[in-house]
Amino acid sequence: MRLEAITWDRLVDRLAERLLDLTPADGSPWPRIAFDGAPASAPGDLAARVHEALRARGRPSLAVGTEGFLRPASVRLEHGHQDVDAYYDGWFDTGALWREVFGPLEAGGDGRVLPDLLDPVTDRATRSPYVQLPPGGILLLHGPLLLRHWFPFDLTVHLLLSAGALRRRTPEAAHWTLPAFERYEQETDPAGTADVLVRADDPRRPAWSG
Numbered sequence: 001m002r003l004e005a006i007t008w009d010r011l012v013d014r015l016a017e018r019l020l021d022l023t024p025a026d027g028s029p030w031p032r033i034a035f036d037g038a039p040a041s042a043p044g045d046l047a048a049r050v051h052e053a054l055r056a057r058g059r060p061s062l063a064v065g066t067e068g069f070l071r072p073a074s075v076r077l078e079h080g081h082q083d084v085d086a087y088y089d090g091w092f093d094t095g096a097l098w099r100e101v102f103g104p105l106e107a108g109g110d111g112r113v114l115p116d117l118l119d120p121v122t123d124r125a126t127r128s129p130y131v132q133l134p135p136g137g138i139l140l141l142h143g144p145l146l147l148r149h150w151f152p153f154d155l156t157v158h159l160l161l162s163a164g165a166l167r168r169r170t171p172e173a174a175h176w177t178l179p180a181f182e183r184y185e186q187e188t189d190p191a192g193t194a195d196v197l198v199r200a201d202d203p204r205r206p207a208w209s210g
Helices: 008-020 043-056 084-090 094-105 163-169 172-188
Strands: 032-036 061-065 138-143 155-160 196-199
Touching: 008 043, 008 155, 032 043, 043 061, 043 138, 043 155, 084 172, 094 138, 163 172
Parallel strands: 032 138, 032 155, 061 138, 155 196
Antiparallel strands: none
16 A cells, blocks of 8 residues: 655644545444554544544544543453453453444434543543534544454544554553554454554654555
8 A cells, every 4th residue: 555645734634624524324423433553653642633623623523542441450450461362352341332432323322422431540430421422523432453343433544553663662561462463463454454544653754545
């Protein structure tokens, strides 16, 4: 796939303009967008910038991070603090994401989304209030390993890091997660299946598929 150099500011503007014209194929009035990438690629930062760009254009949106939908520590760490298979298959509460985020945004849903469920630091329920996303409002879900769960996204953005860049930019304490991203690449091919690919090896000089 050919990628072209772009600045982050231009990338954000181009994505925001594209989302303004996006119509969900399933009849839902709420477009659902994935910002997929390893934590080292900072998908949440890009989602936050697109959120601000949409707000400046008068379009409501809601950025939701999957780190707010971790399973309780007693569940996700049952097999130890560095179990790669558990990280890949069981750290994130996909059932809660379906119930609290995607379900309300289906055609005929009420648009009341829970932005987070569990504080990853305290391991306690956040008790955050529901957010009413009006028709036409856009969900910006960001996090790792998103494209392997069959979530009903209307547009997917994958932030790609080479193996070397991923290792360099991942804190050493989290290097144990790297095999999970190798497995993700082999089994899901996010770079080949995402609608928009952003190469972010050099954080100052991204490139994208357009």
